Amino acid sequence: MEHHARFEDALRLDPASHMPLYLQLEARLRHMIESSQLRRGDAIPAERELASMTGVSRVTVRKAMAKLVHEGLVVQKTGAGTFVSGRFSQPLSELSGFSQDMRARGFTPGSHWLDRQHAMAGPDEAMALGVAPGTRIVRLKRIRTANGEPMAVETAIVTARDLPDPYLVQDSFYAVLRARGLVAVRALQRLRAGLATQQEALWLHLKQPAAILQIERRAFLADGRVLEVTYSSYRADMYDFVVELRSSDPTP
Incomplete structure (x- = not known):
């Protein structure tokens, strides 16, 4: 009753x-x-x-x-x-960070930090950011949660010029960048299906073999410069990405 x-x-x-x-x-x-x-x-x-x-x-x-x-x-x-089911759907046409997306759905975003450090950009990181190899960067790696439940493992890289102190980021990465006058106006995302590694399965509370969504995002400033690159592994049992398609043919 x-x-x-x-x-x-x-x-x-x-x-x-x-x-x-x-x-x-x-x-x-x-x-x-x-x-x-x-x-x-x-x-x-x-x-x-x-x-x-x-x-x-x-x-x-x-x-x-x-x-x-x-x-x-x-x-x-x-x-x-x-x-x-507890699944989440995110439109691919919207540029928003994890924290903003979760709050818009009425969930409390959270993070379990795995690493926050200064480093020198390796060849792949330098190419992704559009900087010279050896450029000083910041790496931010954490488990992203919604209402305490792990949703994704996320690694973001940004130049130390744009984020001099990795410990400035406590919750929303994008909010910290906006406070520094750095606003991403567009982004490119690449999605692939994959299997969680043993460590990812442990972090995300998955039983192996488990499917994940591997996402690489490059966000750009208005002048075309790459602001940040983020590599994420999302739980495929919890997350859907949705895209709206429009016909190029104007004929009804």
Whole structure:
């Protein structure tokens, strides 16, 4: 009863609203997931129960659930029910840092630092940053978390000219750069599928063999100079990257 009461309170719909009922229901369930009222693995009430709680038809419930399934927030298991998947979807068309992205979803971003150091750029790092080999750089390596759960292993490199002290970064890397007047206006990202190494699996709480998304990002300033390069390994069981495609043919 207490379990049902929690859903009934959170899923109250407004029949007078201009928003369709299925979108209201979808939005309220999404809020429960993104605010951690529902966590990964939690069960969603059956279609009939949701219809009874909210006073809408099962067709309306089905449409709301279909949207959540399509976006990867819930998963339907035949014979078992519907469960929160805990997956995250990030549009590839938006340039934002991990902390900004997590806060926009209502999650608390965090980091477990693995390394923060000055170094001399090796040949590959120098090429990625567009500087001479041996240029003084800063490397920042950490495990990125959302509500305490590990999501990615991230290594960022930036010149010491742009970030003289690696310990300036406590939370958001981009926020520190912005405070120094350095704002990325565009970025190039390369995504590859891969398998987690033994160490990555340990950091990300994965059982091997485990799939990961390997991402390389180069962010640029308005004058075209490379600001930073970040190499990340994201949990493939938790993260989706979404891109909107538009036709080049103007004919309807």
